[in-house]
Amino acid sequence: MALFRPLARPLRGSAAPAVPPPRSSAVTDWAAYIDGQRVDTETVADAVRLVRDGELTDNDGGMGFVWVGLHEPDAAELERLAPVFGLHPLAVEDAVHAHQRPKLERYDDVQFLVMKTVGYAERGGDDGDLVETGEIMIFCGHDFVVTVRHGPHGDLDAVRRRLEADPARLALGPTAVLHAIADHVVDAYMSVAEAVADDIDRVEEAVFSPERSDEARRIYRLKREVIQLKRAVGPLAGPLRSLAGRRFVPPEIKEYLRDVEDHLTRVREQVESYDELLNPILHAHMTQVTVADNRDMRRISAWGAILMLPTAVTGIYGMNFDNMPALHTEWGYMAVLAVIAVMCLTLYRGFRRNGWL
Structure with missing residues (x-):
């Protein structure tokens, strides 16, 4: 496997040229982070040895960790990474097959967080826009973060670049990455919830407009979108609350996690109100259809x-x-x-x- 060639001496600093992962690999990016600075290595194994051997931290005593990002890996590829980071087989199986509920589990010293991602997909014809979901699984240890992404949504490249522009935040360790990803996911919830709200407003105007139209299909589609959002947003509240209370999370990160939890609560309340709003709209439309038929x-x-x-x-x-x-x-x-x-x-x-x- 190209990701595990013998150690090559890395260059320190964010200005070092990134080494692209192999095209056949599910690994989208990896790097070691020393004192908040990105250090590119030729392989993932090089980055792990760099952090754990302390080659660049002897003089300043800084904190280092490895961040590996994968997109829809197969079982063989993730199993090759498992012994490097000590990933539990049950968590690895969940990460490969996906279709998990949002949850937070602990396997020895590794935290395993699952979050649903959402996105608004443009569709032509009567279907209009639809909510699509994916998943992000995060393995978080004291010196590593492994992110496994399923689906077209929740791309983490922007999150990585944003964190790399803030070395002070990255210097807090893997939990800083954990918070940044959770914040990114919840922000996507808010954007999609606003888009769904716009759709509901348009349907409501159409239902109560003088012009006669059949909006039943659009209303049912919106109800399906709201259900998708509820399945993603609702179950994540417990894991985030539990994560903010874990002892391995620094106090600075706990404050940010509580802010993310607050945003999630607002989104959850919005989505629940959408469901409550769509029911009377549907009843009003069916009543109008019945009256028109009569x-x-x-x-x-x-x-x-x-x-x-x-x-x-x-x-x-x-x-x-x-x-x-x-x-x-x-x-x-x-x-x-x-x-x-x-x-x-x-x-x-x-x-x-x-x-x-």
Whole structure:
């Protein structure tokens, strides 16, 4: 495996050129961080040995850790990293197969955090925008962070660059990365929640507008999006609260984690209000559809009654009996037409007065 070649002497400092991971690898980026400064190495194993051997920290006593990022790795690749960082097999299995609920678990000295990621996907046609979900699994130890990402959302490149621009924050250790990722994920929740709120406002305007439209499909799609958000946002509150109370988290990071938890609470309340709002909108729309259908049925029934009257009269005179009123008179035909016209007009005015036409 190219990630585990023999140690090559790294260059220290953020200005060192990054070594791109192999194209066939799920590893998207890796680096050692010494006193908040990025140190690029040729392999992940080099970065681990650099941090644990203390080659660059002997003089200043600084803190170092390794951050490895992966995107949808297979079992073999993650199992090769597991012994390097001491990852538990159960956590490795969860990270490979994904589809986990948000949770925080401890395996010996390694914290394993699972978070759902969300994104708004542009779709053409009637489907419009849809909420898509993914996952981020984080293995956090005292000198390493391994992030495993599933799905197209939650890219961590921007998070890494932002942290690298703040060496003082990175110098706090792996928990600084943990907070930055959690903050990034919750910020995405807020953005998607705002987008869903805009969709709900548009649907609400359409439902209560004078123009008649069928919004049932859009309402059900929005309810599905809200359910996706609830599954991502709701279960994360407990893990974040537990994480903020762990002893291995520095006090400075605990304050930031509590702020992230506060943002998550606001998003959770917003999403719950969306669900409560969509139910009456759906009921109002179905009521409008029922009222419109009843109005159409009344109109059809009224016209049917009007058309049935001349049909009945002409049917009677079509029986061809000899002794029928006005059958053999010159004015009989016009009299019957006049009676039919008067009766139809009377029915029409009655239906109009009652609101059926």
